[in-house]
Amino acid sequence: MEPILSARGLVKRYGRVTALDHADFDLMPGEILAVIGDNGAGKSTLIKALCGAVNPDEGEIRLEGQVMNFTNPMQARNAGIETVYQNLALSPALSISDNMFLGREIRKKGLAGSVLRMLDRGAMEKRARDKLSELGLMTIQNISQAVETLSGGQRQGVAVARAAAFGSKVVIMDEPTAALGVKESRRVLELILDVKKRGIPIILISHNMPHVFEVADRVHIHRLGRRLAVINPKEHSMSDAVAYMTGAKVPEGAVAA
Amino acid sequence: MEPILSARGLVKRYGRVTALDHADFDLMPGEILAVIGDNGAGKSTLIKALCGAVNPDEGEIRLEGQVMNFTNPMQARNAGIETVYQNLALSPALSISDNMFLGREIRKKGLAGSVLRMLDRGAMEKRARDKLSELGLMTIQNISQAVETLSGGQRQGVAVARAAAFGSKVVIMDEPTAALGVKESRRVLELILDVKKRGIPIILISHNMPHVFEVADRVHIHRLGRRLAVINPKEHSMSDAVAYMTGAKVPEGAVAA
Amino acid sequence: MSQPQEFEKVLTGSVTTVAQFEDHKSGLKRLQHFLHSSPAMVPLIVLLALILFFGIAKGEKFFSAYTLTLIMQQVAVVGILAAAQTLVVLTAGIDLAIGVIMVLSFVIMGNMVVSYGMPAGVALIAGFLVAGFCGWVNGFLVSKLKLPPFIVTLGTWNIIMAICLIYSENATMREADVTAATPWLHIFGISFKIGPAVVTLGVLAMIGLYVVLWYMLNYTAFGRHIYAVGDDPDAAELAGIRTSKVLTATYTLAGLIAGLAAWVSIGRNGSISPSTVVTDFNLQAITAAVIGGISLFGGRGSILGVLFGTLIVGVMSMGLNMLNADPQWKVLLTGVLIIGAVAIDQWIRKVSG
């Protein structure tokens, strides 16, 4: 089977720092691919390169077999790649619903919408509230609150809800549950399985091993800026995965997986 | 036994939003107290109120039995309360060592230090590197890198290392392991136990139940802006705790714990 | 695939209602909440306080419909420029060229009718086109070359000022000559009386502009994008906003608004004088915006606040003038009042927390 999204030999250097060191990557259609690795291994840089937020110094990226070097995130989004960034990419002073619909606002029906281009505040707020409730985020009292006034977890919920609301060709989630509570994390996992059911492949970056091993079809282990191995979570234990990613053990021939 | 840090009836409202709704709090000497609760339950606001970063509308705070309403974080710090904030409180453009030693810089020995007030860059960088290595953060290549260029986990490591480096009367950590990898999280738990051994009590906010139940002496469950219950992790299961904090079950008489 | 951890299984029973707290609404609390949710009202309070202050000090002379409408006439041009400036400042930029764009625009409008004998329509279109083009150049340099807005507009300020002087040879066009050619350029000078109040079309244009921009900023996608870009450009870009398009559009729009200011200014002044380039419109416009509560760091503030900010400055200057201060003392008192007004503003915000 052809990978839907793949990369070969990605390199990214920042001055004296090397973030990606000839990294490879493959995402198969319809799968949940987990990416794990130490802090600073280069996971976020990798996915930022995939979706155009970072321009790699070397290497090539293919979407459905075609070379596609995105130079900005808009291009990736238009190509159907939706991303939850680790730093969330929310506008602090804007409200929750403004943030959820940024760049895809809903306009009023009729003349007000087509001529006066008036936004349908009510509809956006309602949909935002629904999406958040789906995630189990029941503590948000005021839906027109500025995002900067939300708690860390509420903020992350908004970012996840946004990506989930606009399903597309590939969904990338960089540590979507890091700040979330037990209940909210569980809902995100359910949501990921939901998205998969719709046939959309997902890249999930996470440090939570039980979660990773629960939902992932394959696990990409990243170490020191490159892909160390790809393992099958049914064949390897969590301990193996952790040992590989921290350098305690070296995987054998696992790259071919 | 007298609590070392306690609060009664704390209230904090932001416009239409209620963050704290008559919350109580007690920290006993030498203990590790975990604070758990849904996203947006008011945990961060609670500890910000305790350390002066937020001024509560009502309620009183006592440190070692004396009423102490801090109006800014400096006062709390001078009283010996060291905090890792959820939003980390790092200066993005400054380097790692600058951030670690912000406000407690090391000066050169001799005239250069006393008269010219020259900073000892070398010493600070060395100590910063050591602290990070203790946390297992081995991926930081350049210690004079700006914090904004670090990965999410590296950044959190810096904040935790800073609080740990300056042990004092009370250490508060708001989700210190949220962005950390498996290895780094483990080190932070070890560090917390270390601090406890030095006799310093710790407040740990976390959504990671296994971690909480591993290290905590008591667990404060926060729900809808107030303390719902305090439970003993040896007497209650994780399931109980999760059920209480999400409202699935109501604890009986646990507040007295 | 492994199973959820044990403790996660109890979640099915968790509460599913949105958190709510009882509201204790005393009158004061209500006011607080109102101010908290509509920060543009704070400068309005300051404005009213200031009017009251001078009204008490000078009695009817100040507190008359005539005087108050006169103030509106005096601030119309600056008010329009302040609106343009506000858009740019909301994107975390600054437009030092806005004043000279206006001057170039009215010089061109005037020259078209007086020197080249063009019809008024053509002259106006030419004026607006040039103004919009100047704005577009700023936007292009800021968004594509990623130069700091301060430097870009400092540069174009100089360039446009020089072009304006060289092109016009510094020649003033007299009102009589303009009127002889067309009445259209003076249309915003037309005034009508409602009792003692005197309202010019220029004043109405300013108010109309603010209403339109307020609508645009709050009820259209473009408006929200302006805020998002100013608030955090990286986040906006990642969230899928074409920041460079938004920036270019904003600067261009600011230029076009300067074109409107040019037209209104011809109406107010009658004659058309290129040496107006030296007038410090930038500082006045930025001051009005900041007093109105716009953050120079972008992304925060309401444009209605700027309308009140403009009026605050106008009321101050008229009030001081009626208090019979001589020009040097007026400068001093203006300084004191500016700080005072914003201090009160800040205090109200704090109390309404």
Added chain:
Amino acid sequence: MSQPQEFEKVLTGSVTTVAQFEDHKSGLKRLQHFLHSSPAMVPLIVLLALILFFGIAKGEKFFSAYTLTLIMQQVAVVGILAAAQTLVVLTAGIDLAIGVIMVLSFVIMGNMVVSYGMPAGVALIAGFLVAGFCGWVNGFLVSKLKLPPFIVTLGTWNIIMAICLIYSENATMREADVTAATPWLHIFGISFKIGPAVVTLGVLAMIGLYVVLWYMLNYTAFGRHIYAVGDDPDAAELAGIRTSKVLTATYTLAGLIAGLAAWVSIGRNGSISPSTVVTDFNLQAITAAVIGGISLFGGRGSILGVLFGTLIVGVMSMGLNMLNADPQWKVLLTGVLIIGAVAIDQWIRKVSG
């Protein structure tokens, strides 16, 4: 107490060395890394390019030690003010009053010796005290009342300007009168020749000031705190910096530096003229800072860059003077050069990424 989870037990074996990657150092890469780690060098390159450009255009006349040192003399006062401005801008503020503080300070120094017959020492102390006090007032209003720096310093700008004009009755003090009273006020005007180069003590004062401030900003705690406060005031406060103290100290220091500028200015101009208040020192100082790579949003940039930024502006204006351009064209070219210089700067930064 429960046990660590199963998979956490393998961690004992994890690698404990710091990550390292091989370095491929070609010459170009080295240059890139150098520029990447010392961004202040970028304006230096632009400066050298500009000197070369005018040197080629005008030959020896421009490219002489005399002309180049003359440029230094011309920019000394603005350079000192730009240093003060830089400190304030680094805290994410702006000091519109810095120019008039200098003027008030030299008017006081002059009046002390000429009108009141005080000794030079007393005059200088009085001048510095007033300058520092003005700065302190700005700092107090910004840090304690939490007013926007733009508004605070706009207010004090007006107030100080008016005080200066009212107090001095706009009377210029002649060089001869000042010299008759004391030689000390003119000390920074003393020049000595090294071959054709002419160096004044004022120029040395400027350079010395930059060195001291560079040291302070990079090698003392206070300097790092200035950056931290400008970078993210909330984070700095939480991290345990008394932001309001840092702000007050910074504005006060800026005032004192304006006092130094006053002294140097007396040396350069000989006479003391209160009407200097109209000169646009603010814009010049901010321009130098921004061209030198300081971000108006605070917390970023190197003060050495500002020294080069000041010189870039000086070289431009001297170069254009020598090119025999007519004043209006000079304005135009200044605009083009400002944008050009910063565009090159940005380009180098991008390439050295």
Added chain:
Amino acid sequence: QEVSACLITKTDTNPFFVKMKEGAEAKAAELGVTLKAYAGKVDGDHDSQVAAIESCIADGAKGILIAASDTKAIVDAVKKAQEAGMVVIALDTPLDPAEAADATFATDNLEAGRLIGAWAAATMGDGAKDAKIGFLDLVPSQPTVDVLRDQGFMIGFGIDPKDPNVIGDEDDPRIVGHDVTNGNEEGGRKAMENLLQKDPEINVIHTINEPAAVGAYQALKAVGRENDVLIVSVDGGCPGVASVKDGQIGATSQQYPLLMAALGVEAIKKFADTGEKPQPTPGKAFFDTGVALVTDKPAAGVDSIDTAKGTELCWG
């Protein structure tokens, strides 16, 4: 031998100095002198003028024509130029002291003010005793021209100016007030509106220049008083003279920048050729290029020319 000269004006935005520059350029071309022009950024920008003088020295020019922004402070820089062997000629405004320049070709601004003051008093006749006078000045910092014209008007009108170096210390009850205009239409209109707020009965207006006067006229027209207020001004630019003809301005004192410039360039050329310096007008410290009162309503006892003649002599 090639002769090069510098012209340093106060600003390059004020039409007066722009015309002066054009006049100088024309004369220079005629005499074969290379002329470089410099200007300050705003009125009062002393620093740019000093830098300009330094550039001229570095350039090796033979002479400098300067319209000084700060007539006292510039003296030191002028001295340096003279030491470098140049002839320095003050245009428009004499230096302080006037002898600091090698020669001065200037308008007597006090006389200019005095003429319009005297004309206004004569035109009003008995009404002058209880006139209500407004002064539309230049800027708060009170530069020399501002003071001379303002105080000159008072002398001409018969008001005691007290200290003739300071505006605003007078106590004559006929003075309604002073306001500043920045010398342009916008400022003129606003200042007029302000003064009308102080006293709507105002009936005489002194304006610093014609743009300010035109602005004041607009403000008066808006309240329907354009026909019963006397506006006087200084400058004599062509649009200004046309405004006098239209009756918007009652009278204006005309000055002659082209003449100043031409005389200045000639003097430098002569100095370069012969080393000879020009002589001042007898009885004055400088060579007065003259002012003429332009009005179509001549008043007894005040010499004036009509607008036809004024239009002939106007400068742009």
